[in-house]
Amino acid sequence: MPTQVLMPALSPTMTDGKLAKWLKKEGDAVASGDILAEIETDKATMEMEAVDEGTLGKILVPEGSEGVAVNTPIAVILGEGEEASAINEAPAAPAKAEAPAPKADVPAPKAPAPTGIPAAPATPKAAAEPDYTGETRPMTVREALRDAMVEEMRRDETVFLMGEEVAQYQGAYKISQGLLEEFGEKRVIDTPITEHGFAGLGVGAAFSGLRPIVEFMTFNFAMQAMDQIINSAAKTLYMSGGQMGCPIVFRGPNGAAARVAAQHSQCFGSWFAHIPGLKVLVPYSGADAKGLLKAAIRDPNPVIFLENEILYGRTFEVPIDPDFVLPIGRAKIERSGKDVTLVTFSLMVETALKAAEALAEEGIDAEVINLRSLRPLDTETIVASVKKTNRIVSIEEGWPTAGIGSEIAALMMEHAFDYLDAPVVRVAGADVPMPYAANLEKLALPQVETIIEAAKAVCYK
Amino acid sequence: MATAPKSATGAAKAPAKRKTTPRKKGGDDKAPFSTPDLLRDYRQMLLIRRFEEKAGQLYGMGLIGGFCHLYIGQEAVVVGLHASAAEVDTLVTSYRDHGHMLACGMDPGGVMAELTGRVGGYSKGKGGSMHMFSRKVNFYGGHGIVGAQVPIGTGLGFGHKYKQDGGVCFVYFGDGAVNQGQVYESFNMASLWKLPVVYVIENNLYGMGTSVARASASVELYRRGDAYGIPGVQVNGMDVIEVRKAGEKAVAHCRAGKGPIILEMKTYRYRGHSMSDPAKYRTKDEVSKMRKESDPIDNLRAFLLENKLADEDALKEIDRDVKSIITKAAEFAQQSPEPEPSELFTDVLVDA
Numbered sequence: 031m032p033t034q035v036l037m038p039a040l041s042p043t044m045t046d047g048k049l050a051k052w053l054k055k056e057g058d059a060v061a062s063g064d065i066l067a068e069i070e071t072d073k074a075t076m077e078m079e080a081v082d083e084g085t086l087g088k089i090l091v092p093e094g095s096e097g098v099a100v101n102t103p104i105a106v107i108l109g110e111g112e113e114a115s116a117i118n119e120a121p122a123a124p125a126k127a128e129a130p131a132p133k134a135d136v137p138a139p140k141a142p143a144p145t146g147i148p149a150a151p152a153t154p155k156a157a158a159e160p161d162y163t164g165e166t167r168p169m170t171v172r173e174a175l176r177d178a179m180v181e182e183m184r185r186d187e188t189v190f191l192m193g194e195e196v197a198q199y200q201g202a203y204k205i206s207q208g209l210l211e212e213f214g215e216k217r218v219i220d221t222p223i224t225e226h227g228f229a230g231l232g233v234g235a236a237f238s239g240l241r242p243i244v245e246f247m248t249f250n251f252a253m254q255a256m257d258q259i260i261n262s263a264a265k266t267l268y269m270s271g272g273q274m275g276c277p278i279v280f281r282g283p284n285g286a287a288a289r290v291a292a293q294h295s296q297c298f299g300s301w302f303a304h305i306p307g308l309k310v311l312v313p314y315s316g317a318d319a320k321g322l323l324k325a326a327i328r329d330p331n332p333v334i335f336l337e338n339e340i341l342y343g344r345t346f347e348v349p350i351d352p353d354f355v356l357p358i359g360r361a362k363i364e365r366s367g368k369d370v371t372l373v374t375f376s377l378m379v380e381t382a383l384k385a386a387e388a389l390a391e392e393g394i395d396a397e398v399i400n401l402r403s404l405r406p407l408d409t410e411t412i413v414a415s416v417k418k419t420n421r422i423v424s425i426e427e428g429w430p431t432a433g434i435g436s437e438i439a440a441l442m443m444e445h446a447f448d449y450l451d452a453p454v455v456r457v458a459g460a461d462v463p464m465p466y467a468a469n470l471e472k473l474a475l476p477q478v479e480t481i482i483e484a485a486k487a488v489c490y491k
Numbered sequence: 492m493a494t495a496p497k498s499a500t501g502a503a504k505a506p507a508k509r510k511t512t513p514r515k516k517g518g519d520d521k522a523p524f525s526t527p528d529l530l531r532d533y534r535q536m537l538l539i540r541r542f543e544e545k546a547g548q549l550y551g552m553g554l555i556g557g558f559c560h561l562y563i564g565q566e567a568v569v570v571g572l573h574a575s576a577a578e579v580d581t582l583v584t585s586y587r588d589h590g591h592m593l594a595c596g597m598d599p600g601g602v603m604a605e606l607t608g609r610v611g612g613y614s615k616g617k618g619g620s621m622h623m624f625s626r627k628v629n630f631y632g633g634h635g636i637v638g639a640q641v642p643i644g645t646g647l648g649f650g651h652k653y654k655q656d657g658g659v660c661f662v663y664f665g666d667g668a669v670n671q672g673q674v675y676e677s678f679n680m681a682s683l684w685k686l687p688v689v690y691v692i693e694n695n696l697y698g699m700g701t702s703v704a705r706a707s708a709s710v711e712l713y714r715r716g717d718a719y720g721i722p723g724v725q726v727n728g729m730d731v732i733e734v735r736k737a738g739e740k741a742v743a744h745c746r747a748g749k750g751p752i753i754l755e756m757k758t759y760r761y762r763g764h765s766m767s768d769p770a771k772y773r774t775k776d777e778v779s780k781m782r783k784e785s786d787p788i789d790n791l792r793a794f795l796l797e798n799k800l801a802d803e804d805a806l807k808e809i810d811r812d813v814k815s816i817i818t819k820a821a822e823f824a825q826q827s828p829e830p831e832p833s834e835l836f837t838d839v840l841v842d843a
């Protein structure tokens with residue numbers, strides 16, 4: 031049967047164009063790949079190639095014609111042994127390009143969904159936190175992190191650790207002490223200083239079924255690896271329709287250290303929390319560190335595990351049972367109170383707890399929530415707290431613009447508006463690169479006093 | 492886990508994959524490969540060519556959106572190299588990935604349906620032309636960021652070594668991608684740790700509109716591993732027999748535990764960089780000379796006929812067969828429905 035040649039679109043936005051020139055005449059033999067004609071738009075000239083084989087039976091649109099609509103039949107090709115008289119039988123344009131219906135811009139999932147557009151599913155509730163009744167021991171966060179890795183590496187052969195100085199040097203911050211000795215150089219791997227490269231290599235290893243723990247000496251250097259973390263680790267599951275899980279943990283110290291200035295002091299919590307396809311954990315205590323790192327290693331998704339250098343040396347009671355694992359996505363109420371909610375994470379939990387003590391002396395009973403996870407965020411726990419206290423202050427080291435506090439403020443508007451007796455107040459790092467001078471550095475970070483002031487402000491005291 | 496999409500084109504056969512044991516070679520050096528091998532190459536290359544022509548046509552009809560990068564002209568590279576791949580081996584490439592998927596034995600209907608954004612596509616319509624995967628055949632994408640597949644493939648090689656499964660990873664990237672920093676980060680680690688990776692530089696002379704000479708301080712791309720002690724070979728990537736030979740040697744090198752190797756495949760793309768590229772940066776003569784003199788399919792066809800390894804009828808039969816597979820693939824790609832709106836929120840995370 032003769033086949034029609036249709037006016038092609040050179041780009042998704044092209045609606046019509048000029049048929050500038052025919053390069054074949056009626057009666058010419060055509061093979062697939064032969065150039066039939068030249069098409070022009072205001073932007074470009076392109077050659078149009080034949081897809082079907084046969085003879086150019088008839089030219090329907092002469093050269094020089096302007097404004098030829100996309101998908102208009104412009105010629106007919108006859109198959110082997112077909113006569114020109116068969117042209118009238120040429121099948122209609124195959125499946126007239128029903129211009130793919132322009133997709134409605136999908137609104138932010140939480141906005142009320144217009145009909146036809148699915149609402150984002152509610153974040154599945156994290157498993158309840160089991161009451162741990164087993165033995166605990168005082169240990170540093172540093173040791174708790176090491177134990178988490180050791181236990182998981184004993185449990186699963188596919189878990190390995192890679193990063194700069196993690197093996198022979200035992201970790202720049204001594205987190206991987208003893209690991210090389212126990213697991214050998216196959217599973218505890220010193221990398222060259224090549225963040226983008228080893229992050230990508232880790233992603234490939236995770237695709238291949240291994241469970242890499244990739245240590246960044248600090249998260250400041252993960253900026254070099256941002257593309258692999260976001261474009262490869264976080265998005266590939268979705269882009270593959272669910273085939274390509276990426277079970278990988280990126281871990282290391284995050285946030286302000288002491289006196290190391292702008293390039294080595296920054297909280298990346300809100301950066302990573304922005305990305306669908308990642309989980310983002312922010313432990314505070316030794317139990318958090320151990321229980322959450324074990325959960326991260328077992329999780330089938332890419333997990334960003336943000337530690338804090340100052341917390342490494344702090345000592346906490348830590349469960350020693352190797353089966354102790356914390357659920358991902360559950361905040362912890364570190365101190366319960368009825369007058370104001372202080373919601374925060376990582377090192378700032380410590381600062382907030384100090385502020386709560388001071389507030390208690392002034393007759394303000396503060397509740398302190400340790401988020402532990404920024405994605406998924408335990409909105410339910412925050413909302414439940416605000417229903418009780420009716421006032422909330424968010425605290426973070428990171429910058430205020432588009433920060434975690436901004437997210438919490440928006441969530442309170444959406445979920446707890448009727449319970450608020452005062453606007454949400456955000457306490458955040460100063461909106462400047464971190465200064466070096468001791469006095470300026472202190473001014474740039476939230477202090478106990480800043481939190482006290484903010485808490486009093488929302489209590490109108 | 493991997494669910495290969497069902498389509499009407501089940502007819503497409505996965506190319507026979509050899510086990511790792513080297514096959515005996517008979518005959519002279521000119522044709523060290525058997526006739527069935529060469530007929531398979533012919534069929535595979537033609538399948539890719541016809542698939543891409545059809546994709547171009549569907550794009551012209553508005554059925555395929557966004558970026559669509561065709562592989563026409565470069566078919567011999569992936570077909571010739573993949574002949575050396577064993578079942579356990581892995582492959583990863585860029586966005587110019589349709590040919591690689593077909594060479595891996597993925598279903599043309601499933602690939603085409605992904606191009607049209609339909610649920611029957613390999614990524615259920617959520618990945619598109621540049622992002623497709625199949626765990627079943629160890630095809631790891633399909634990556635839209637120039638060069639990103641290089642560390643990923645190095646990690647797949649790392650996985651082969653860690654698991655001691657004897658596998659090799661084939662990492663394909665372009666002459667433009669070769670200037671990305673992460674490529675050298677990967678070379679360094681692969682050589683340092685002796686990872687079984689074949690780095691295939693598909694030098695089609697242009698990265699979008701920029702010729703190699705305008706982008707690369709040294710145009711001897713096969714030597715880009717010199718600083719890392721990685722051997723490199725330049726190969727006529729328009730000749731499937733030459734590619735096959737180079738592939739066998741490279742794979743043997745990796746399987747022997749000697750670490751990575753670089754193959755620079757000199758090749759050429761006939762079409763624009765993507766569908767909307769008017770290709771003003773090269774002359775028509777350059778393109779037509781390549782097509783006339785170096786076309787990998789025409790040349791293999793002539794070789795088969797001249798050496799009486801196949802007759803016209805046998806080749807015509809293959810042509811017809813391929814054509815009908817592609818017709819069915821295109822039909823499937825248009826009939827398969829768009830994904831359900833509820834698919835919007837699936838596959839973001841694996842259920843823990």
Ligand SMILES: Cc1ncc(C[n+]2csc(CCOP(=O)(O)OP(=O)(O)O)c2C)c(N)n1
Nearest residue numbers: 587635636637665666667668695697698699
């Ligand atoms: C990191 C990055 N930069 C730029 C682009 C845009 N881009 C897509 S393809 C391309 C050219 C790549 O050329 P080459 O590596 O030679 O591959 P070819 O297209 O020739 O197969 C560019 C610049 C991109 N996708 N990713």
Ligand SMILES: [Mg+2]
Nearest residue numbers: 665666697698
């Ligand atoms: Mg190129």
